[in-house]
Amino acid sequence: MNQSVMPSYGRTDVAFERGDGPYLFSDDGRKFLDFGAGIAVTALGHNHPKLVTALTEQAGKLWHTSNLYNISLQQRLADRLVANSFADTVFFCNSGAESVEASIKLMRKYHSASGNPQRYRMISFEGSFHGRTLATVAAGANDAHRAGFGPTVDGFDHVAFGNINEVRHAVSAETAGIMIEPVQGEGGIRPADPEFLRDLRALCDEEGLLLMFDEVQTGVGRTGKLWAYEWSGVAPDVMSSAKALGGGFPIGACLATEEAAKGIVPGTHGSTFGGNPLAAACANAVLDVLLEDGFLANVLKMGQLVNDELKRVIGDHSNVIESVRGAGMMWGMKCVVPNGDLVANAFDHGLLTVPAGENVVRFLPPLIVTQDHIHEAVGIIDACCKELES
Numbered sequence: 001m002n003q004s005v006m007p008s009y010g011r012t013d014v015a016f017e018r019g020d021g022p023y024l025f026s027d028d029g030r031k032f033l034d035f036g037a038g039i040a041v042t043a044l045g046h047n048h049p050k051l052v053t054a055l056t057e058q059a060g061k062l063w064h065t066s067n068l069y070n071i072s073l074q075q076r077l078a079d080r081l082v083a084n085s086f087a088d089t090v091f092f093c094n095s096g097a098e099s100v101e102a103s104i105k106l107m108r109k110y111h112s113a114s115g116n117p118q119r120y121r122m123i124s125f126e127g128s129f130h131g132r133t134l135a136t137v138a139a140g141a142n143d144a145h146r147a148g149f150g151p152t153v154d155g156f157d158h159v160a161f162g163n164i165n166e167v168r169h170a171v172s173a174e175t176a177g178i179m180i181e182p183v184q185g186e187g188g189i190r191p192a193d194p195e196f197l198r199d200l201r202a203l204c205d206e207e208g209l210l211l212m213f214d215e216v217q218t219g220v221g222r223t224g225k226l227w228a229y230e231w232s233g234v235a236p237d238v239m240s241s242a243k244a245l246g247g248g249f250p251i252g253a254c255l256a257t258e259e260a261a262k263g264i265v266p267g268t269h270g271s272t273f274g275g276n277p278l279a280a281a282c283a284n285a286v287l288d289v290l291l292e293d294g295f296l297a298n299v300l301k302m303g304q305l306v307n308d309e310l311k312r313v314i315g316d317h318s319n320v321i322e323s324v325r326g327a328g329m330m331w332g333m334k335c336v337v338p339n340g341d342l343v344a345n346a347f348d349h350g351l352l353t354v355p356a357g358e359n360v361v362r363f364l365p366p367l368i369v370t371q372d373h374i375h376e377a378v379g380i381i382d383a384c385c386k387e388l389e390s
Protein backbone atom coordinates (compact mmCIF):
# COMPACT_ATOMS: atom_id res chain seq x y z
CA MET A 1 0.00 0.00 0.00
CA ASN A 2 1.20 3.50 -0.86
CA GLN A 3 1.92 5.31 2.39
CA SER A 4 3.23 8.59 1.07
CA VAL A 5 0.47 10.07 3.23
CA MET A 6 1.36 9.09 6.79
CA PRO A 7 -1.23 6.55 7.90
CA SER A 8 -2.54 8.38 10.98
CA TYR A 9 -6.12 7.87 9.76
CA GLY A 10 -8.15 4.80 8.94
CA ARG A 11 -9.85 6.20 5.88
CA THR A 12 -13.00 5.21 4.01
CA ASP A 13 -12.00 4.36 0.44
CA VAL A 14 -13.59 7.24 -1.43
CA ALA A 15 -12.36 10.58 -2.78
CA PHE A 16 -14.64 13.50 -3.48
CA GLU A 17 -14.08 15.85 -6.38
CA ARG A 18 -16.98 18.27 -6.14
CA GLY A 19 -19.52 19.56 -3.68
CA ASP A 20 -22.83 21.36 -4.01
CA GLY A 21 -24.73 22.49 -0.92
CA PRO A 22 -25.21 19.41 1.29
CA TYR A 23 -24.10 17.02 -1.47
CA LEU A 24 -20.70 15.58 -2.36
CA PHE A 25 -19.76 13.83 -5.60
CA SER A 26 -17.01 11.22 -5.67
CA ASP A 27 -14.52 10.75 -8.46
CA ASP A 28 -16.13 7.40 -9.29
CA GLY A 29 -19.47 9.06 -9.96
CA ARG A 30 -21.36 8.52 -6.70
CA LYS A 31 -23.48 11.17 -4.95
CA PHE A 32 -23.55 11.51 -1.17
CA LEU A 33 -25.65 13.53 1.23
CA ASP A 34 -23.06 15.02 3.58
CA PHE A 35 -24.40 14.94 7.15
CA GLY A 36 -20.87 14.98 8.58
CA ALA A 37 -19.98 18.37 7.09
CA GLY A 38 -16.27 17.60 7.28
CA ILE A 39 -16.73 17.12 11.06
CA ALA A 40 -18.89 20.19 11.71
CA VAL A 41 -16.80 22.42 9.45
CA THR A 42 -18.72 23.13 6.23
CA ALA A 43 -21.61 24.80 8.04
CA LEU A 44 -22.87 26.51 4.89
CA GLY A 45 -22.51 23.38 2.79
CA HIS A 46 -20.16 23.04 -0.15
CA ASN A 47 -19.46 25.78 -2.69
CA HIS A 48 -21.72 28.34 -1.03
CA PRO A 49 -21.80 31.21 -3.55
CA LYS A 50 -21.05 33.86 -0.91
CA LEU A 51 -18.03 31.92 0.36
CA VAL A 52 -16.75 31.23 -3.14
CA THR A 53 -17.04 34.93 -3.99
CA ALA A 54 -15.37 36.05 -0.76
CA LEU A 55 -12.47 33.62 -1.22
CA THR A 56 -11.87 34.24 -4.93
CA GLU A 57 -12.17 38.02 -4.66
CA GLN A 58 -9.70 38.07 -1.79
CA ALA A 59 -7.41 35.63 -3.64
CA GLY A 60 -7.10 38.20 -6.41
CA LYS A 61 -6.08 40.94 -3.97
CA LEU A 62 -3.93 39.70 -1.10
CA TRP A 63 -3.34 36.36 0.63
CA HIS A 64 -0.94 36.89 3.46
CA THR A 65 1.09 39.58 5.16
CA SER A 66 1.86 38.14 8.67
CA ASN A 67 0.72 39.66 11.93
CA LEU A 68 3.57 42.17 11.93
CA TYR A 69 1.10 44.53 10.24
CA ASN A 70 -2.54 45.50 10.65
CA ILE A 71 -4.94 43.21 8.80
CA SER A 72 -8.19 45.07 8.27
CA LEU A 73 -10.29 41.99 7.50
CA GLN A 74 -9.00 40.36 10.71
CA GLN A 75 -9.86 43.52 12.65
CA ARG A 76 -13.37 43.49 11.17
CA LEU A 77 -13.79 39.81 12.06
CA ALA A 78 -12.64 40.43 15.63
CA ASP A 79 -15.00 43.40 15.98
CA ARG A 80 -17.91 41.24 14.84
CA LEU A 81 -17.01 38.30 17.08
CA VAL A 82 -16.76 40.69 20.02
CA ALA A 83 -20.09 42.33 19.12
CA ASN A 84 -21.73 38.90 18.98
CA SER A 85 -20.31 37.19 22.07
CA PHE A 86 -19.26 37.74 25.69
CA ALA A 87 -15.72 38.53 24.56
CA ASP A 88 -13.76 41.79 24.45
CA THR A 89 -10.79 40.54 22.46
CA VAL A 90 -9.80 37.77 20.02
CA PHE A 91 -6.57 35.96 19.08
CA PHE A 92 -6.53 34.23 15.69
CA CYS A 93 -4.85 30.96 14.77
CA ASN A 94 -5.44 28.15 12.28
CA SER A 95 -7.08 25.21 14.01
CA GLY A 96 -9.12 24.03 16.94
CA ALA A 97 -6.18 22.61 18.87
CA GLU A 98 -4.30 25.90 18.51
CA SER A 99 -7.32 27.84 19.76
CA VAL A 100 -7.49 25.59 22.83
CA GLU A 101 -3.72 25.80 23.29
CA ALA A 102 -3.98 29.61 23.16
CA SER A 103 -6.77 29.44 25.75
CA ILE A 104 -4.67 27.33 28.09
CA LYS A 105 -1.68 29.64 27.73
CA LEU A 106 -3.87 32.72 28.26
CA MET A 107 -5.37 31.22 31.45
CA ARG A 108 -1.95 30.40 32.86
CA LYS A 109 -0.64 33.83 31.91
CA TYR A 110 -3.62 35.53 33.57
CA HIS A 111 -2.73 34.06 36.95
CA SER A 112 0.95 34.71 36.44
CA ALA A 113 0.21 38.35 35.58
CA SER A 114 -2.04 38.49 38.67
CA GLY A 115 0.88 37.49 40.88
CA ASN A 116 -0.23 33.86 41.23
CA PRO A 117 2.12 31.88 38.98
CA GLN A 118 1.47 28.79 41.13
CA ARG A 119 -2.01 28.66 39.62
CA TYR A 120 -1.35 26.70 36.42
CA ARG A 121 -3.53 23.57 36.58
CA MET A 122 -6.74 23.11 34.58
CA ILE A 123 -9.68 20.96 35.53
CA SER A 124 -11.04 19.14 32.48
CA PHE A 125 -13.53 16.33 32.02
CA GLU A 126 -13.84 12.65 31.35
CA GLY A 127 -15.03 12.10 27.80
CA SER A 128 -13.58 15.41 26.62
CA PHE A 129 -11.66 16.12 23.43
CA HIS A 130 -9.61 19.29 22.97
CA GLY A 131 -7.25 18.54 20.08
CA ARG A 132 -4.01 16.73 19.23
CA THR A 133 -1.17 18.97 20.37
CA LEU A 134 0.83 17.90 23.42
CA ALA A 135 -1.08 20.17 25.81
CA THR A 136 -4.50 19.51 24.29
CA VAL A 137 -4.11 15.71 24.43
CA ALA A 138 -3.18 16.19 28.08
CA ALA A 139 -6.35 18.25 28.57
CA GLY A 140 -8.46 15.66 26.73
CA ALA A 141 -9.60 12.42 28.27
CA ASN A 142 -8.57 9.91 25.62
CA ASP A 143 -5.66 7.74 26.86
CA ALA A 144 -5.02 6.45 23.33
CA HIS A 145 -4.24 10.00 22.20
CA ARG A 146 -1.46 10.19 24.83
CA ALA A 147 -0.02 6.68 24.68
CA GLY A 148 3.57 6.71 23.52
CA PHE A 149 3.73 10.49 23.33
CA GLY A 150 4.96 11.02 26.87
CA PRO A 151 5.92 12.64 29.05
CA THR A 152 2.40 14.04 29.17
CA VAL A 153 2.18 17.81 29.67
CA ASP A 154 1.62 18.42 33.35
CA GLY A 155 -1.26 20.42 34.74
CA PHE A 156 -4.55 18.74 33.86
CA ASP A 157 -6.90 17.14 36.38
CA HIS A 158 -9.79 15.09 34.99
CA VAL A 159 -13.11 14.77 36.75
CA ALA A 160 -16.50 13.26 35.89
CA PHE A 161 -18.52 15.24 33.33
CA GLY A 162 -21.46 16.80 35.14
CA ASN A 163 -20.44 16.22 38.75
CA ILE A 164 -20.03 19.59 40.51
CA ASN A 165 -18.92 18.01 43.78
CA GLU A 166 -16.02 16.27 42.07
CA VAL A 167 -15.06 19.55 40.45
CA ARG A 168 -15.22 21.34 43.79
CA HIS A 169 -12.95 18.70 45.37
CA ALA A 170 -10.48 18.93 42.51
CA VAL A 171 -9.91 22.67 43.01
CA SER A 172 -6.61 23.36 44.73
CA ALA A 173 -4.34 26.35 45.36
CA GLU A 174 -2.74 25.46 42.00
CA THR A 175 -5.92 25.52 39.93
CA ALA A 176 -6.04 28.16 37.18
CA GLY A 177 -9.29 27.32 35.46
CA ILE A 178 -11.90 24.88 34.26
CA MET A 179 -12.22 23.83 30.62
CA ILE A 180 -15.33 22.20 29.21
CA GLU A 181 -17.18 21.53 25.97
CA PRO A 182 -20.80 22.70 26.43
CA VAL A 183 -21.72 19.64 24.35
CA GLN A 184 -19.03 16.97 24.17
CA GLY A 185 -18.58 16.27 20.47
CA GLU A 186 -15.99 13.52 19.96
CA GLY A 187 -17.06 12.08 23.30
CA GLY A 188 -20.47 11.21 21.87
CA ILE A 189 -22.71 14.33 21.71
CA ARG A 190 -23.08 14.61 25.47
CA PRO A 191 -24.70 17.94 26.35
CA ALA A 192 -23.67 19.42 29.70
CA ASP A 193 -26.63 20.19 31.94
CA PRO A 194 -27.12 24.00 31.80
CA GLU A 195 -27.37 23.88 35.60
CA PHE A 196 -23.90 22.29 35.71
CA LEU A 197 -22.46 25.09 33.56
CA ARG A 198 -24.05 27.66 35.89
CA ASP A 199 -22.55 25.85 38.89
CA LEU A 200 -19.12 25.93 37.22
CA ARG A 201 -19.51 29.67 36.63
CA ALA A 202 -20.38 30.23 40.28
CA LEU A 203 -17.49 28.04 41.45
CA CYS A 204 -15.01 29.92 39.24
CA ASP A 205 -16.27 33.26 40.57
CA GLU A 206 -15.98 32.01 44.16
CA GLU A 207 -12.47 30.64 43.72
CA GLY A 208 -11.01 33.24 41.36
CA LEU A 209 -10.70 30.70 38.52
CA LEU A 210 -11.18 31.26 34.79
CA LEU A 211 -13.95 29.38 33.02
CA MET A 212 -13.11 28.25 29.50
CA PHE A 213 -15.62 26.79 27.04
CA ASP A 214 -14.23 24.78 24.15
CA GLU A 215 -16.70 25.69 21.40
CA VAL A 216 -14.57 24.44 18.52
CA GLN A 217 -17.37 22.04 17.56
CA THR A 218 -20.44 23.60 19.22
CA GLY A 219 -19.82 27.19 18.12
CA VAL A 220 -20.65 29.17 14.98
CA GLY A 221 -24.31 28.18 14.92
CA ARG A 222 -23.97 24.42 15.32
CA THR A 223 -26.43 24.20 18.23
CA GLY A 224 -28.88 26.71 16.74
CA LYS A 225 -27.44 29.66 18.63
CA LEU A 226 -24.24 31.38 17.54
CA TRP A 227 -22.52 29.94 20.64
CA ALA A 228 -23.71 26.95 22.68
CA TYR A 229 -23.03 28.77 25.96
CA GLU A 230 -26.03 31.01 25.18
CA TRP A 231 -28.28 28.07 26.12
CA SER A 232 -26.93 28.09 29.68
CA GLY A 233 -27.45 31.75 30.54
CA VAL A 234 -23.83 32.06 31.70
CA ALA A 235 -20.76 33.12 29.76
CA PRO A 236 -17.18 31.87 29.99
CA ASP A 237 -14.07 34.05 30.43
CA VAL A 238 -12.31 32.32 27.56
CA MET A 239 -13.61 30.41 24.54
CA SER A 240 -12.04 28.50 21.68
CA SER A 241 -13.56 28.45 18.21
CA ALA A 242 -12.51 26.88 14.91
CA LYS A 243 -14.13 24.18 12.75
CA ALA A 244 -17.06 26.07 11.12
CA LEU A 245 -15.55 29.52 11.63
CA GLY A 246 -14.06 29.64 8.13
CA GLY A 247 -16.71 27.47 6.48
CA GLY A 248 -13.95 25.07 5.37
CA PHE A 249 -11.02 27.46 5.22
CA PRO A 250 -8.75 26.80 8.22
CA ILE A 251 -9.05 29.43 10.95
CA GLY A 252 -9.28 29.28 14.72
CA ALA A 253 -9.89 31.88 17.38
CA CYS A 254 -9.44 32.30 21.11
CA LEU A 255 -12.01 34.75 22.48
CA ALA A 256 -11.64 36.27 25.94
CA THR A 257 -12.70 39.02 28.25
CA GLU A 258 -10.28 41.92 28.58
CA GLU A 259 -9.55 40.85 32.17
CA ALA A 260 -8.80 37.21 31.27
CA ALA A 261 -6.51 38.35 28.43
CA LYS A 262 -4.63 40.89 30.53
CA GLY A 263 -1.38 38.88 30.43
CA ILE A 264 -1.28 38.77 26.63
CA VAL A 265 0.90 41.71 25.62
CA PRO A 266 3.18 42.10 22.57
CA GLY A 267 5.61 39.21 22.31
CA THR A 268 3.75 36.77 24.54
CA HIS A 269 1.91 34.68 21.93
CA GLY A 270 1.71 34.54 18.16
CA SER A 271 0.94 32.79 14.91
CA THR A 272 2.45 33.33 11.46
CA PHE A 273 -0.72 32.55 9.55
CA GLY A 274 -3.39 33.28 12.18
CA GLY A 275 -6.25 35.39 10.80
CA ASN A 276 -4.55 36.12 7.47
CA PRO A 277 -6.54 37.99 4.80
CA LEU A 278 -7.78 34.85 3.02
CA ALA A 279 -8.94 33.17 6.23
CA ALA A 280 -10.49 36.36 7.59
CA ALA A 281 -12.34 36.98 4.32
CA CYS A 282 -13.89 33.51 4.52
CA ALA A 283 -14.84 33.84 8.20
CA ASN A 284 -16.42 37.25 7.59
CA ALA A 285 -18.49 35.72 4.79
CA VAL A 286 -19.60 32.90 7.13
CA LEU A 287 -20.73 35.51 9.66
CA ASP A 288 -22.52 37.49 6.93
CA VAL A 289 -24.76 34.47 6.35
CA LEU A 290 -25.11 33.27 9.95
CA LEU A 291 -26.04 36.71 11.27
CA GLU A 292 -28.72 37.28 8.60
CA ASP A 293 -32.13 37.76 10.17
CA GLY A 294 -33.86 34.42 10.64
CA PHE A 295 -30.90 32.19 9.69
CA LEU A 296 -30.31 30.71 13.14
CA ALA A 297 -34.07 30.53 13.83
CA ASN A 298 -34.33 28.32 10.76
CA VAL A 299 -31.41 26.18 11.97
CA LEU A 300 -33.32 25.59 15.19
CA LYS A 301 -36.49 24.73 13.33
CA MET A 302 -34.73 22.31 10.97
CA GLY A 303 -32.75 20.87 13.88
CA GLN A 304 -35.98 20.13 15.70
CA LEU A 305 -37.19 18.29 12.61
CA VAL A 306 -34.00 16.18 12.60
CA ASN A 307 -34.60 15.27 16.23
CA ASP A 308 -38.32 14.51 15.76
CA GLU A 309 -37.72 12.42 12.66
CA LEU A 310 -34.84 10.44 14.13
CA LYS A 311 -36.87 9.74 17.26
CA ARG A 312 -39.77 8.54 15.12
CA VAL A 313 -37.51 6.16 13.21
CA ILE A 314 -35.68 4.73 16.19
CA GLY A 315 -39.01 4.12 17.91
CA ASP A 316 -39.43 1.25 15.42
CA HIS A 317 -35.79 0.13 15.59
CA SER A 318 -34.76 0.30 19.21
CA ASN A 319 -32.67 -2.83 18.71
CA VAL A 320 -30.39 -0.80 16.36
CA ILE A 321 -30.43 2.73 17.86
CA GLU A 322 -31.43 3.27 21.48
CA SER A 323 -31.64 7.06 21.78
CA VAL A 324 -31.02 10.45 20.17
CA ARG A 325 -29.44 13.40 21.97
CA GLY A 326 -28.04 16.82 21.15
CA ALA A 327 -29.21 20.29 20.20
CA GLY A 328 -29.70 22.42 17.11
CA MET A 329 -27.90 20.67 14.25
CA MET A 330 -25.70 18.52 16.46
CA TRP A 331 -27.28 15.12 17.06
CA GLY A 332 -25.93 11.82 18.30
CA MET A 333 -27.60 8.47 17.79
CA LYS A 334 -26.57 6.11 20.55
CA CYS A 335 -26.38 2.73 18.87
CA VAL A 336 -27.08 -0.79 20.03
CA VAL A 337 -25.24 -2.26 17.03
CA PRO A 338 -21.58 -1.17 16.67
CA ASN A 339 -21.66 2.49 15.54
CA GLY A 340 -19.17 1.71 12.76
CA ASP A 341 -21.73 -0.68 11.22
CA LEU A 342 -24.31 2.12 10.99
CA VAL A 343 -21.76 4.60 9.59
CA ALA A 344 -20.67 2.05 6.95
CA ASN A 345 -24.22 1.06 6.06
CA ALA A 346 -25.30 4.70 5.73
CA PHE A 347 -22.26 5.33 3.53
CA ASP A 348 -23.31 2.47 1.24
CA HIS A 349 -26.71 4.18 0.98
CA GLY A 350 -25.07 7.53 0.09
CA LEU A 351 -25.22 9.24 3.47
CA LEU A 352 -22.12 10.54 5.30
CA THR A 353 -22.16 10.53 9.12
CA VAL A 354 -19.39 10.63 11.72
CA PRO A 355 -18.75 8.14 14.53
CA ALA A 356 -18.11 9.36 18.09
CA GLY A 357 -17.45 7.98 21.57
CA GLU A 358 -19.99 5.98 23.59
CA ASN A 359 -20.96 4.04 20.44
CA VAL A 360 -22.62 7.12 18.95
CA VAL A 361 -23.15 8.11 15.31
CA ARG A 362 -23.13 11.86 14.76
CA PHE A 363 -25.48 13.79 12.51
CA LEU A 364 -23.77 17.14 11.82
CA PRO A 365 -25.61 18.42 8.75
CA PRO A 366 -24.66 21.71 7.16
CA LEU A 367 -26.81 24.44 8.69
CA ILE A 368 -28.41 25.15 5.29
CA VAL A 369 -30.30 21.84 4.99
CA THR A 370 -33.99 21.90 4.08
CA GLN A 371 -36.83 19.59 5.08
CA ASP A 372 -36.24 17.56 1.92
CA HIS A 373 -32.59 16.89 2.80
CA ILE A 374 -33.60 15.89 6.31
CA HIS A 375 -36.28 13.51 5.07
CA GLU A 376 -33.79 12.02 2.61
CA ALA A 377 -31.20 11.46 5.37
CA VAL A 378 -33.64 10.05 7.90
CA GLY A 379 -35.12 7.80 5.21
CA ILE A 380 -31.64 6.36 4.71
CA ILE A 381 -31.22 5.82 8.46
CA ASP A 382 -34.58 4.02 8.43
CA ALA A 383 -33.40 1.77 5.59
CA CYS A 384 -30.10 1.10 7.41
CA CYS A 385 -31.97 0.12 10.57
CA LYS A 386 -34.08 -2.36 8.63
CA GLU A 387 -30.95 -3.92 7.13
CA LEU A 388 -29.00 -3.96 10.37
CA GLU A 389 -31.75 -5.64 12.38
CA SER A 390 -32.29 -8.42 9.84
Ligand SMILES: *Cc1c(COP(=O)(O)O)cnc(C)c1O
Nearest residue numbers: 095096097129130131185216217
Ligand atom coordinates in the same frame (compact mmCIF):
# COMPACT_ATOMS: atom_id res chain seq x y z
C1 LIG B 1 -12.23 19.25 16.65
C2 LIG B 1 -12.05 19.76 18.02
C3 LIG B 1 -10.82 20.27 18.47
C4 LIG B 1 -9.57 20.21 17.62
O1 LIG B 1 -9.67 20.91 16.43
P1 LIG B 1 -8.54 20.74 15.29
O2 LIG B 1 -8.92 21.77 14.28
O3 LIG B 1 -8.64 19.34 14.78
O4 LIG B 1 -7.24 21.00 15.91
C5 LIG B 1 -10.76 20.80 19.73
N1 LIG B 1 -11.83 20.82 20.53
C6 LIG B 1 -13.03 20.35 20.14
C7 LIG B 1 -14.20 20.43 21.07
C8 LIG B 1 -13.18 19.79 18.88
O5 LIG B 1 -14.35 19.28 18.50
